[in-house]
Amino acid sequence: FEFIHPEFHEIVRRRLQTIIESRIVLPPVEQRLLRRDGSVVDVEVLALPFETEGGVTLQVTARDITQRRIAEAEREALEAALRQSQKLEAVGTLAGGIAHDFNNILSAIVGNTRLLLEDLSEAHPGWRSVKEIRSATHRARDLVKRLMAFSRQQESQRSAIPLAPLITEVQHMLRATIPAGIELTVRVPPDTPTILADATQIHQVLLNLCTNAWQAMPTNTGRIEISVTTLSEEAARAQSGTPLHGASHYVCIEVRDNGAGMSSETLEHIYEPFFTTKQPGEGSGLGLPVVHGIVQTHKGAIAVTSRPGEGTSFFVYLPACEAPPASFESAQRAVMRGTEQHVLYIDDEEPLVFLVQRTLERAGYRCTGEMNTARAIEIVRQAPDSFDLVITDLNMPGMSGLDVARELLMIRRDLPVVITTGYVRAPDVAAARDLGVRDVILKPDTIDELAMIVQKNLTGNR
Incomplete structure (x- = not known):
């Protein structure tokens, strides 16, 4: 028994007793043995009894199954990863379907609050409430965008953004979810580019x-x-240990904690998909791989320092931008009024058709709204030169926005067509461009920026 692992002593003793007393062959059993150097080896043991002059003799065969155990563990890990991937894919599909309907609702709220703000003076008692409604719908819109970005059904849309308000939003969101005993502080210098x-x-x-x-x-x-x-680029390159290039300056965002920290062995695997030190059910192992992928696509770098018991610091380096942040309000003020240009708006949602008609008419355009795709195509066929622009929803019963655009462009090739959708997917954008569609725009941005969208496409800018 000296080479049998202690946890298997009783099992081996009972099996030997059964084999010797009953003169039977039991199925092979997996157990552990001890090598002479004290290391443990997994084996499969088979004991065959033989009758001899001295009584029952056992022929024992032990086969090393270490490699089989490793292969089984790898297979189980791959199967778990596949199941997790399938779950994420299902979530993405579900999110895409929900986003379309949810963004239609948001579009109606955003558009009507915009009209209300135009009707009310700042002195009106309800003006502040309408502003709060609009602010809430914008947060809801951004929440949908984040969901779609995670499910990889939303195209990346980059612009010059200031970090302070973005980090403040993250701080507010975290403050509502993290335990009260955790202090969260933020420091963003006012001159941050x-x-x-x-x-x-x-x-x-x-x-x-x-x-x-x-x-x-x-x-x-x-x-x-x-x-x-x-x-500076040189300092960022030195601190990150990454050959950064393409920007004269980099913004470094440091997230530091005084938590448990990580060992050097753990640090080697943190960006591997599905690697996690959390208990089963507490994490997917995708958080840091997603972070790493996003930073890489932004031509930045990420670095980490950590020691067990001393906390962890992540450093995210992103290229600074010389351009000022985009200002929605100033852009709105720069939009010129229409001069009775005729726009056809196609959507299967009646509230949106009504809203777009009101919005465009206020902006100086004529607008024909249509919920039936076949009827809309026939209207254009009867008078192809009477419309200056067509805006159509993407997801509609009977015919999609791509189908509608194809039919309209066969009738009049130079007719400007814009497609709106609750979620923008790369395949849809590619298909629209192949057809000659001017633009594919996310709701409810469509309503909030409707006058700009119409003006841009009527003047031929893309």
Whole structure:
């Protein structure tokens, strides 16, 4: 018994007794043996009894199954990863379907609040309430965008964005979810330059890093610090250990915590998909791989320092942008009124058709609204030169927006056509461009920026 692992002593003893007393052959059993150097080896053992002059003799065969165990573990890990991937794909599909209907609702709210704000003076008692409604719908819109970005059904849309308001939004969102015993501080210098980025994806990066930070605090007490610094290209390259290039300056976002920290062995695997140190059911192992992928696509870099018991610091380096942040309000003021140009709007949602007609008529355009795609195509066929622009929804019963665009462009090839949708997918954008569609725009941005969209496409700008 000296080579049998102690945890198997009783099992082996009972099996030997059964084999010797009953003179039977039992099926092979998996157990552990001890090598002479004390290391453990997994084996499959088969004992065959033989009658001899001295009594029962056993022929024992032990086969090393270490490689089989490793292969089984790898297969189980791959199967678990596949199941997780399938779950995420299902979530993405579900999110895409919900987003269309949800954004239709948001579009109606956004558009009507916009009309209300135009009707009310700031002195009106209801003006502040309408502003709050509009602000809430914008947050809901951004939430849908983040969901679609995670499910990879939303195209990345980059613009010059200031970090301070984005980090403040992350701070507010985290404050509502993290334990009260965790202190969350933010430091963004007022002279921090903008970054050319997708705000939704950078929001996701910060949310993932901060969520990991507070989950590394088992007692639900501690401190998370988000701080921003601006570095030259040379300094950013030296600090990140990455050959950064393409920008004269980089913005470094540091997320520091005083949690449990990580060992050097763990740090080697943190960006591997499905790798996690959390308990089963507590994490997918996709948070940091997603962060790493987003930073890479933004031509940035990510670095980490950590020691067990001393906390962790993540450093995200993103190219600074010389352009000022995009201002929606100033852009709106710059929009010129229409001069009775005729727009055809096609959507199967009656509230949106009514809203778009009112919005465009206020902006100086004539607008014909139509919910039936076949009837809309026939209207254009009867008078192809009477319309200056067509805006059509993508997802409609009977015919999609792509089908409608194809028919309309066969009638009049130079007719400007714009497609709106609850979620913008890369395949839809590619198909629309192949057809000659001018633009594919996300709802409810369509309503909020309707006058700009019409003006841009009527003047031939893309």
